[in-house]
Amino acid sequence: MGMLQTMRWFGPNDPVSLMDIRQAGCSGVVTALHQIPVGELWTTEAITERKQLVEAGNQRYSPLHWTVVESLPVHEDIKKGRPTRANYIENYKQSIRNLAACGINTVCYNFMPVLDWSRTNLNYEMPDGSRALRFVWEDFAVFDLCILKRPGAETDYEPEIIESAHQKFSQMTAEQITELSNIVLLGLPGSEEAFTLATFQGLLDEYAIIGDAELRENLYYFIQQVAPVAQEVGVNLCIHPDDPPYPLLGLPRVVSTESDLAQLMAACSVTANGITFCTGSLGIRADNDLPAMIRRFGERIHFIHLRTTKREEDGTSVRPGIFHEADHLAGDVDMYAVVKEIVLEQKRRSTAGVGEINIPMRPDHGHQMLDDLHKKTYPGYSAIGRLRGLAELRGLEMGIERSL
Secondary structure, three states: OOOEEEEEOOOOOOOOOHHHHHHOOOOEEEEOOOOOOOOOOOOHHHHHHHHHHHHOOOOOOOOOEEEEEEOOOOOHHHHOOOOOHHHHHHHHHHHHHHHHHOOOOEEEEEOOOOOOOOOOEEEEEOOOOOEEEEEEHHHHHHHHHHHHOOOOHHHHOOHHHHHHHHHHHHOOOHHHHHHHHHHHOEOOOOOOOEOOHHHHHHHHHOOOOOOHHHHHHHHHHHHHHHHHHHHHHOOEEEEEOOOOOOOEOOEOOOOOOHHHHHHHHHHOOOOOEEEEEEHHHHOOOOOOOHHHHHHHHHHHEEEEEEOOEEEEEOOOOOOOOEEEEOOOOOOOOOHHHHHHHHHHHHHHHHHHOOOOOOOEEEEOOOOEOHHHHHOOOOOOOOHHHHHHHHHHHHHHHHHHHHHO
């Protein structure tokens, strides 16, 4: 009855191989067709090719299957509510149909404007010498105020942060400035392409007239169009929360809190309109009660990311503070309470005979450690750190199940 154990794989160029994922004890692979431009149709031929690649070793080794799509990206014109969104939504619907025809029934997506996740340090050294991802509000302000020089950015920061950011920037070397810029401007996971400053500012400008209410309206319109199609063909859509779950760069964030998720679930009542429950993203906010959220939204949780962050300095209702990605069983997320609620939700589904009993889960991110310290990997997605996290989570789940 346990969670379906998976790992994310970025395709043939990922330094973490399918055999690595198999040897970690996973039976599911989480991947996407990163080579297809955002908004274009995913054909059955392209889907089948990737599926066959994932399953190529199944006759000889422990079987692997493409279990979850992460992500089927949402085009920016949909997020901005432009007239051109109609064509992109039709492509999205057909891509869902094509995935269903190929036997892939869980699709993760997000609705974060312009950027995906945001960090300011990709190599934060932990006490044991491993490296983690970290976010520092002051460093983000340095980028926004002093490097990007976004018009009106001063209104988003406290006076003391503005002063300290300018002071810090004045002491940075050219190499440090370039490094911070590259980290903040890093493209979507699975891509090593980054925005240029000029291009990035242009993308931000396009959101000048899109606030919180407008972005919510565009999200709800999108899900009302695509979720009924997904429901019809047996696909579960699951939105990934904002990361970090606060507004950044003057952009609204509308999937950050329990209230946000409740509004989205109410906007389209079909079960296919669901959630990727990412404890790492939601757990950054101290006001998110993760076990209570699982109890409330249990039947709509179709995919789970398990990781935790450690708040070094608490944020406020409008901004994050300082946090880093902690060991999977450490940090601010009560992982025991979270996994217990997931176990209970799976038992409820089994008793009721409704829903996917074994919810797909992946150990999200992981510290760069051991031999991986000498390799180039996608930030957060080295093999050994995730293997450690999965082993810990696997033991935790087993202990909880036995105790019940």
